[in-house]
Amino acid sequence: MFSELKFPVPWGHVAAKAWGPSEGHPVLCLHGWLDNANTFDKLIPLLPRGCYYVAMDFSGHGLSSHRPAGCPYHFLDYVTDVRRVAAALQWRRFTLMGHSMGGAVAGMFCFLYPEMVDKLILLESLGFLLAPEDTEAWLKSKRRVIDRLLSLEAKQQTPKARSPEAALQRLLEANSHLTAEGGAILLQRGATETPAGLVYNRDMRARTQSREFLTVEQCVKLLQKIQDRVLIIISQDGLLVPHNLPSRNHFVKALQEAFESNLKEHIQLAEVPGSHFVHLNEPEVVSGIISNFLTAQNTRARL
Numbered sequence: 001m002f003s004e005l006k007f008p009v010p011w012g013h014v015a016a017k018a019w020g021p022s023e024g025h026p027v028l029c030l031h032g033w034l035d036n037a038n039t040f041d042k043l044i045p046l047l048p049r050g051c052y053y054v055a056m057d058f059s060g061h062g063l064s065s066h067r068p069a070g071c072p073y074h075f076l077d078y079v080t081d082v083r084r085v086a087a088a089l090q091w092r093r094f095t096l097m098g099h100s101m102g103g104a105v106a107g108m109f110c111f112l113y114p115e116m117v118d119k120l121i122l123l124e125s126l127g128f129l130l131a132p133e134d135t136e137a138w139l140k141s142k143r144r145v146i147d148r149l150l151s152l153e154a155k156q157q158t159p160k161a162r163s164p165e166a167a168l169q170r171l172l173e174a175n176s177h178l179t180a181e182g183g184a185i186l187l188q189r190g191a192t193e194t195p196a197g198l199v200y201n202r203d204m205r206a207r208t209q210s211r212e213f214l215t216v217e218q219c220v221k222l223l224q225k226i227q228d229r230v231l232i233i234i235s236q237d238g239l240l241v242p243h244n245l246p247s248r249n250h251f252v253k254a255l256q257e258a259f260e261s262n263l264k265e266h267i268q269l270a271e272v273p274g275s276h277f278v279h280l281n282e283p284e285v286v287s288g289i290i291s292n293f294l295t296a297q298n299t300r301a302r303l
Contacts, residue, residue: 004063005054007088012065014081016056019044026094027294028082029055030102032124033209034202036062038189039099043279046287048294051095056085058105060203062189067203072149074210075129078105079112086116095294097121099279100239104129108212111222120230121290123279124238127230128219129211138213148208157204161196177238177275185280223267230267231293233286238276268293 005016017037031039037055044053057064058078067073082105086094096117098106103125110117110127120127162170164187171183171190178186191198214222223230234240272278272285279286 007085009059009065009081009084011059011068014056014059014065014085015063016054016085018055019053020049020051022052024050024052025294026089026091027051027053028085028091028094028096029053030082030096030098030105031055031058031061032100032102034061034206035099035186036189036201038062038185039277039280040097041185041280043283043287043290046283046291048291051294054085054089056081057189058102058206060206062201067205070153071205072145072208072210073203073206075105075108075212079108082106082109083113092116093118095119095121097123097290098125099123100125100276101129103127107222119293121293122230122232123286124233124235124240124276126219126232126240127223128214141211145208145210149205152204159199159204161194161199163197167191167198167200175277177277177281179277179281182277182280229293229296231290232267232269233278233289234269234271235274235276235278236271237274238278 002017002019005018007014007016015037029037029040029044031037036057040053040055044055047053058081060066060073067077078101082096093116096106096109096119098104098121100123103122104127106120106122107125107127110120168180168183168187171187172178172180175183187198190202191200270289272289274282274285
């Protein structure tokens with residue numbers, strides 16, 4: 001069983017759902033890009049029951065309020081969402097678990113507030129957004145953010161209503177790693193029923209976010225700031241395996257080599273069978289690894 005939570009913010013609220021005893025060890029769970037808190041629905045019931053798990057919807061996702069008119073979605077704003085929720089919960093130190101983009105948000109939060117995080121769990125994420133190969137690609141990505149925001153504002157389109165079947169089909173077409181069951185679970189929190197049909201809850205502006213890119217050297221230095229242990233789970237058929245990242249092989253390989261040579265004392269890297277959504281499609285594949293990591297005592301000295 002879970003309970004629904006709402007945290008007031010200046011533009012509305014951040015929504016979340018919680019499992020377990022509120023006095024248990026706090027674990028904040030962060031979903032991926034354009035997903036929502038339901039991404040953890042099948043995983044959390046398999047994890048240690050003594051923890052208090054809170055899965056939040058980022059602004060513009062799930063049941064959380066959209067950002068004010070005229071505002072783009074900057075990556076650092078998602079990190080700020082985490083800080084706001086932690087403050088509302090009065091958590092001084094907690095575990096972070098993030099999937100995909102949520103892992104990058106969790107990683108950045110750890111770099112900015114290392115004293116607040118005791119363990120970091122990254123699902124199909126290295127804790128960073130991968131840097132473009134060259135300066136021109138970086139400039140194009142920034143220009144795209146501005147142009148798409150202005151284009152959306154000019155169109156002022158009403159969100160499209162779909163039948164439940166069509167809404168699910170559209171979601172699955174956009175996410176080839178999702179199963180029909182996983183898609184239906186995300187859709188329960190990711191769409192609202194109207195007289196005309198289901199309307200996706202996510203803010204269209206969230207489709208284009210202004211990202212914070214890092215170099216390999218920056219990643220290694222920032223990882224060294226994390227005061228405790230890190231678990232990274234990569235799926236064999238996910239988005240971070242070499243054959244799925246042909247243009248970024250060098251980045252991933254260099255970062256994994258850095259993990260093994262400089263940071264293996266407190267970083268555990270696990271490769272599992274499954275897709276990008278293995279935690280939702282086949283949670284039993286990762287639940288044991290995560291449970292052992294959550295219950296293990298930290299042995300690394302505080303920095």
